[in-house]
Amino acid sequence: MHISDLAERAGVTVRAVRYYESRGLVRPGRAANGYRTYTEQDVAVVREVKALLSLGMTTEQTYPFVECLRAGNERADVCPPALTAYRARIAELDDRIAELTELRSRLTDLLADAESYRGVT
Amino acid sequence: MHISDLAERAGVTVRAVRYYESRGLVRPGRAANGYRTYTEQDVAVVREVKALLSLGMTTEQTYPFVECLRAGNERADVCPPALTAYRARIAELDDRIAELTELRSRLTDLLADAESYRGVT
DNA sequence: CTTGACCTTGACGTCGGCGTCAAGGTTTAG
DNA sequence: CTAAACCTTGACGCCGACGTCAAGGTCAAG
Numbered sequence: 559m560h561i562s563d564l565a566e567r568a569g570v571t572v573r574a575v576r577y578y579e580s581r582g583l584v585r586p587g588r589a590a591n592g593y594r595t596y597t598e599q600d601v602a603v604v605r606e607v608k609a610l611l612s613l614g615m616t617t618e619q620t621y622p623f624v625e626c627l628r629a630g631n632e633r634a635d636v637c638p639p640a641l642t643a644y645r646a647r648i649a650e651l652d653d654r655i656a657e658l659t660e661l662r663s664r665l666t667d668l669l670a671d672a673e674s675y676r677g678v679t
Numbered sequence: 680m681h682i683s684d685l686a687e688r689a690g691v692t693v694r695a696v697r698y699y700e701s702r703g704l705v706r707p708g709r710a711a712n713g714y715r716t717y718t719e720q721d722v723a724v725v726r727e728v729k730a731l732l733s734l735g736m737t738t739e740q741t742y743p744f745v746e747c748l749r750a751g752n753e754r755a756d757v758c759p760p761a762l763t764a765y766r767a768r769i770a771e772l773d774d775r776i777a778e779l780t781e782l783r784s785r786l787t788d789l790l791a792d793a794e795s796y797r798g799v800t
Numbered sequence: 801c802t803t804g805a806c807c808t809t810g811a812c813g814t815c816g817g818c819g820t821c822a823a824g825g826t827t828t829a830g
Numbered sequence: 831c832t833a834a835a836c837c838t839t840g841a842c843g844c845c846g847a848c849g850t851c852a853a854g855g856t857c858a859a860g
Contacts, residue, residue, distance in 0.1 A: 617846080669769070672757060675754065714838080827835085
């Protein structure tokens with residue numbers, strides 16, 4: 559199938575597909591006229607990449623999942639490296655959430671202090 | 680005082696000071712030779728901006744605090760608009776934390792599912 | 801044959817807070 | 831007098847995931 563078919567079936571834009579290719583996530587064949595050609599597996603790959611990006615992962619981090627699919631697995635996350643990537647992302651989120659929670663705490667302190675200061679003077 | 684003195688006293692780089700100026704946060708005078716000249720108030724302003732940026736706010740969001748200082752207040756956060764900005768930032772953090780928590784939840788679900796899938800097959 | 805819907809590569813724009821040259825003018829210490 | 835250490839404006843680089851326009855080749859329908 560052609561790129562626009564793949565894009566439509568995977569729910570992304572044509573531009574996104576080409577971007578994924580530039581990042582090494584998809585490796586389309588080429589028709590005689592130079593057009594990129596995609597397989598069913600590519601549809602699964604792009605869908606997976608889309609799903610992982612929506613979970614806040616980077617294209618880099620989707621690699622293990624893509625490779626897992628290319629290895630012939632029906633699911634992208636049944637390979638150990640993919641599980642590791644899941645855990646790594648969860649750890650990232652934990653760190654980030656802790657940071658933001660800390661910032662929130664500092665802000666509420668500042669707010670309370672400013673309010674009481676206003677109340678006093 | 681000159682820009683490097685201000686930068687040092689406020690704990691930021693010269694480049695940062697000029698950037699703040701481009702964003703309208705600092706308005707230095709000019710010496711006869713074209714050099715920027717700063718006041719004590721500017722030191723307080725830059726320090727405040729630095730502190731707020733470290734809390735994850737944007738330069739835009741520091742405006743009310745800067746104006747509060749310029750109005751002659753000793754504290755940047757005693758003005759109502761500043762308090763509003765604090766609350767707005769806290770709300771942003773709450774939203775962001777909720778988003779990340781949701782993503783984390785989806786990831787732990789995916790991980791558990793993938794693990795059990797591996798265990799079964 | 802023509803039109804319009806595809807396809808190709810190439811490359812700049814986005815957003816924020818600066819870092820980091822470049823190419824000069826100014827000031828100050830020795 | 832000179833060199834170091836300032837200062838000035840201007841402008842590109844960074845990072846990530848594309849959006850968007852340019853300029854052109856290809857293909858199917860009427």
